Amino acid sequence: MDLFTDFFLLKDPNVKWVVIAVVLMSSSSAVIGCFTFLRKRALVGDAISHAILPGICLSFLITESKNPFYLLVGAFISGWIGLYLIDYITRNTKIKTDAALGLILSVFYGIGILLLTSIQNSGNAAQSGLDKYLFGNAASMMPSDIKIFGVFSLVLLLLIFLFYDSFKLITFDRNYAAAKGFPVKRLEFLISILTVFAIAVGIQAVGVVLMAALLITPAAAARYWTNDLKIMLILSAAFATVAGISGTFVSYTFPKMPTGPWIVMVLSLLAIFSILLGKRKGILAKWQKSRRVETKMLHENILKCMYHLGEVNSNFLELWSFAEMKDKRSLSSKQLNEGLKKLEKNGLVSIRGKAARFTEKGLEEGRRVTKIHRLWEIYLTKHMQLPADHVHDDAEAIEHLITPEIEKELEHQLEYPLIDPHDSPIPYNNKE
């Protein structure tokens, strides 16, 4: 518990700076990751993060120091070469993108491992800690590292902020951006550079193996809550922040634990939570929506059925037994009971034992649905040249979806017809 309070009250000044740096690093990757995600290039991030390893090792071999600045430069260059090669291979050979990604990912990683193990076996004392780049260990960052990584992350966030509008445009509508005279090629190049850059910075926290998750997972999670890019970027950064802090905390408590897997673990749980409960695209939200549509359809079908019954004797306010309704339209007893109960609650019908009758409001609603159904049948026969016996099912589906505006337009276009293709009258409201 002491460790917990120590960590979260930021008592240790070193911890404070580590936390700030991790938050900056993970949120900058998460923000640029939204663009890679939306441009459907999520796995490219995976390939680049593996491709960075040889660069780190080579820059260590050349400079013989673990100066984070040189390592970053090395990481950036080899990540960039990897990205260029993926592009080159897919453009100039018959090899498809997926294979090019996998090839560059694994071969660069292999070269990196070869160099890394070779350095480790060389007995160079300065090398210890280089393997932290594999799974990340943010808690062991040196103050000098923190400064450099923090500053770079800030620059990254600032650049995304400055170019936000152009990035948004080329992400969603590349052709329009090109037509408007935006330098699309150069902007795409800038996004790629920033992505490679974010990866090079982020590996300190997550490591090369799992870096892809920091680009993909927060963006994917955020997508379930909003359709607005700005909010998506902020949410994505927030998710990454929570995960980054949790990962650092675990590493702080158990120094042997790498940060990366824990950050990814928390991110993934957040993503699953969002997929289930997200407000926009979440599974629960979609399920509720389809339930709502189903109930609405049931209600309207019952009202329509009662209206049809009333049409026979032009006595719309008569009391109809449940059995009569079931004869007219195939409805299960359960559907009928539940549907009518809800309708009574909304003041559309009144139930007397095993029978029900319209209220004024309910009659109006039943008339409206019947009218739309018949108008649509006329529309299909007139404008789509469909035979009269083919239009009923389509009208059954569309009658629940037509808005008052479309209803007006339909009446107007069809010039207020009096009968439908089956010679049933179109029931207009008396006021019309």
Add this chain to the structure above:
Amino acid sequence: MDAFWIILTGSLVASSCGLLGCFLLLRKMTMVGDAISHAVLPGIAIAYLITDSRASFPMLLGAAIFGIITTMLIEFFSKLGKLQEDAAIGVSFTWLFSIGVILISFFAGQVDLDQECVLYGEIAYVPLQTIILDNGIDLGPEAVWMLGFNLLVVITVIVTGYKGLLVTSFDELLAASLGISTVFWHYLLMSLVSLTTVFSFESVGAIMVVAFLIGPPAIAYLLTDRLPRMLILSVLAGILSAIFGYFLAVGINGSIAGAMASVIGLQFILALFFGPKSGLNILKSNLAKNEKQKISA
């Protein structure tokens, strides 16, 4: 003798992977192979923890279960959650892989399985674990026997199921009209990939398997258009990388599996620039054509 066993182990891994990889490549499914090879890690780790040994059967079972979980997770994200396919793959395998690494770090010291093993395997230790019969006869390294068995299974399936694999890889519509089930061959191929990943895991690690799965087939694909030739060339490229990789690793005292992957990369570069259909050769033949036209003009 050690060198021989290590190269043999590498060649066996490379051959199984090279054969399966050709079909993955043609089906544009290499990233799914990548995902599975990462995602079986928790299964392997749990099997290690429970049985406290490197016995193959529990490991296979664990990996098989997690292979299925991976496919289900990807389906869950993409079908139910409507997440785009590439992101669904990315989210699933990074999550499962991180669970595996956490398990291994958590129980480090208790089991004979560490991060290095996950990252680049321990092919150098292969010759140390040999099968010795009761009468004292040394049958050679255990890994060689296991990988040999795996290769045998892979070859048997490819030979007996060649037509099904071929047709479903190239033309799903034709396969459907011939009554060949694409789903069956898909899952058969995926099971073989999981099996090979588990057997290769110890020697080359979870990530480097991908290099063997994708690299040699990609090289072969650059050199030929015919599937039988592609399969043979892929195996050859894999074996070459095992041989040269070993000596490269010894030369600079580094990871053998890493060196083998590096040689795969080198071979790919050679095929890319000097192969029969390479950019360089096309450029040359274009130049030659231009010369001829000039002369005839």
